Amino acid sequence: MNRLTAASYVAELTDGFVGEGEPNQGIFALLLSTLHLLAAGETEMAMRAFEARLIGLAGFKPxxxxxxxxxxxxxxxxxxxxxxxxxxxxxxxxxxxxxxxxxxxxxxxxxxxxxxxxxxxxxxxxxxxxxxxxxxxxxxxxIEYNLEKRLKTTEFLDRLYKSSPGRGTNI
Ligand SMILES: [Zn+2]
Structure with a gap:
């Protein structure tokens, strides 16, 4: 895996575990450190450590x-x-x-x-x-297990808020 592919992967995975508007300093710091390691040419173990710690920081430490x-x-x-x-x-x-x-x-x-x-x-x-x-x-x-759980919940909440009365501009 080349560095650019690795970098987009870590960014995308972060996106999967952190919803919009959810601040998480720990995950941001992890993302930055990992990108530095990738820039320095370390890929495989840096990626594995990123995955492991991201799961933990998102609250799913195994x-x-x-x-x-x-x-x-x-x-x-x-x-x-x-x-x-x-x-x-x-x-x-x-x-x-x-x-x-x-x-x-x-x-x-x-x-x-x-x-x-x-x-x-x-x-x-x-x-x-x-x-x-x-x-x-x-x-x-x-990752698959926790992301599936997380994304299902998000979908559920999105549907819930969309269908709730009193939202939107046409009140
Ligand atoms: Zn047992």
Missing amino acids: ELNACSGCGEPLTETKIRFSANLGGLLCQACASAENKITVFNRGTLEVLKTLYRWKLTKLHQLKVPEILRQELSALLRAY
Whole structure:
């Protein structure tokens, strides 16, 4: 992905998570720092960190330590993501779900690092190709789940306000 494509992607994703007229200083600062990293030629991990932190700053920070079903700590060597619940599940809880994606535990550890490390340190993070692919897929799953929820709500509110009496100029 070239820098311009990456820059438009982060701008568009921000737009999806932040509605018009909703001030969010944290997200603005994240966007600026990410654009600086992209300008400096760092793309992949900068984008993944951007995605992870944007979700968090928008109020949807994923639970990465405990099962979203039963709350037990996630200790298994495989990580299971439920598309229906939008979270990670232990093996027992995952067996009751039908849309499950399985990831390596290392991918989860990289994701935690993206939340912990300073953005400017991320170029020091060495991530094997398979984990990079999984990380991208896992973040995408979180984004789709939360964006779908968010945009549905927005649509709902838009419809609600449009249909409410007493609005507009023809009163
Ligand atoms: Zn569980």
